[in-house]
Structures are given as C-alpha cells and as structure tokens.
Amino acid sequence: MLPVDGSEGSARAATVAFEVAELTQSKVFVIHVVPTSLVEQFAYISETKYDELLKKYNNKGHWLLKGYKEAAEEYGLEIETILEEGLPSERIIRSARKHEVDLIVVGAQGASGQKRAGMGSTTERVVLGAHCTVIVAK
Numbered sequence: 795m796l797p798v799d800g801s802e803g804s805a806r807a808a809t810v811a812f813e814v815a816e817l818t819q820s821k822v823f824v825i826h827v828v829p830t831s832l833v834e835q836f837a838y839i840s841e842t843k844y845d846e847l848l849k850k851y852n853n854k855g856h857w858l859l860k861g862y863k864e865a866a867e868e869y870g871l872e873i874e875t876i877l878e879e880g881l882p883s884e885r886i887i888r889s890a891r892k893h894e895v896d897l898i899v900v901g902a903q904g905a906s907g908q909k910r911a912g913m914g915s916t917t918e919r920v921v922l923g924a925h926c927t928v929i930v931a932k
Contacts, residue, residue, distance in 0.1 A: 795822075795823045795824075795825060795886070795889070795890050795893070795895040795897070795898045795899070796808055796811040796822055796823070796824045796825070796862070796898075796899055796900075797825050797826070797827070797882070797886045797898070797900050797916075797920070798824055798825070798826050798858060798859070798862055799826065799827075799858075799882070799901075800854075800858050801901060801903065802901070803900075803901020803902055803903045803914070803917075803931070804900075804901045805901075806901055806931045806932070807899045807900055807901040807929075807931040808824075808862060808865065808866075808899075809931075810899050810929060810931045811899035812865070812866055812869045812871060813869075814897065814899065814929075815866075815869070815871050816869050816870070816871060820871075820897075821871075821872040821873070821874065822866055822871050822872070822873045822874075823873075823874050823875075823876060823889070823890075823893050823895060824859055824862045824863065824866070824873060824874070824875050824876070825875075825876040825877075825878060825885070825886060825889055826855040826858050826859050826875075826876070826877055826878070827877075827878045827879065827880060827881075827882040827885040827886060828848065828851045828852055828855055828877070828878070828879045828880075829880075829881070829882055830848070830879050830880055830881075831881070833847050833848050833851055848879070852877065852879075855877045856877060859875040859876075859877060860875075862875070863875055874893075876889055882916045883915075883916045883919035883920050883923065884919075886898070886900075886916075886920050886924075887919075887920060887923045887924055887925075890924060890925065890926060891925055895926060896926050896927065897926060897927050897928075897929065898920060898924055898926060898927070898928045898929070899928075899929045899931060900916075900917050900920055900921075900928060900929070900930055900931070901914070901917065901930075901931055902914065902917060902930050902931060902932045903917070917930060
C-alpha cells in the first residue's frame, strides 16, 4: 500500500513501492485520504461551505491518484486507487487491514510538515498502528 498526499515524501515512497511491487509482482493499492478536520478548519476560516470545500479536496485527490496510477502503469503494475475521507493515519491503517496488504511504503514526511522523532505525525501513527511491515522512505 502506498499512501500519497502530494508531498515530495510520498513521491519518494512511490519510487520504492513501485520497485518493490515490480520485483515481487505485487498489486499496489494507492490511497489518498482527504483530512476532513483540515477541511472543516479551512471552511470555517474562509467562510466557504464545508461541502463545497470537501468536493474540491476530493477532486484534488482524484487528480493525484490518477497521476500515481499512470506512473505505476509505466512499471507494468496492477494498481487500485482508494480515496477516503477522515483522519489519514486511521484510514490508512484500516484500509491496509481491509485489503490484507503485507507492506505499507510511506514517506518520512508528508504535506502537513508536522515532525516527531524525525518523521511526520501521520507516518509515526501508521508505523505504530499498522498490522504489517512499514517501510519509511526518506
């Protein structure tokens, strides 16, 4: 599984994930999670309707996933894209379990820029909460 958020960290993780999948002939699940708490905050401070802003973030997510799908297809990989809404770490962990993945490849730091122990907060929560092996790409 490859969680993506548009950051340089997720782009680096994609390279690792695609190379591992190519070597092992594995299917890749690429997931993007729209952080609804962030959408709520932006809606409040910008006086934009929540539903309008959520739609905008979902559209961005679809666009982002499309780009990763095209990149994975250049490797000749089988790929499935997943768009979720909620707390990113929670949705990534839940989706990994649901799809019975045996590896998550995640960037060390994502778009939020929040760092703890040298990695992003979402990455830290995924590492601690995942049922499977997690590779953190720096």
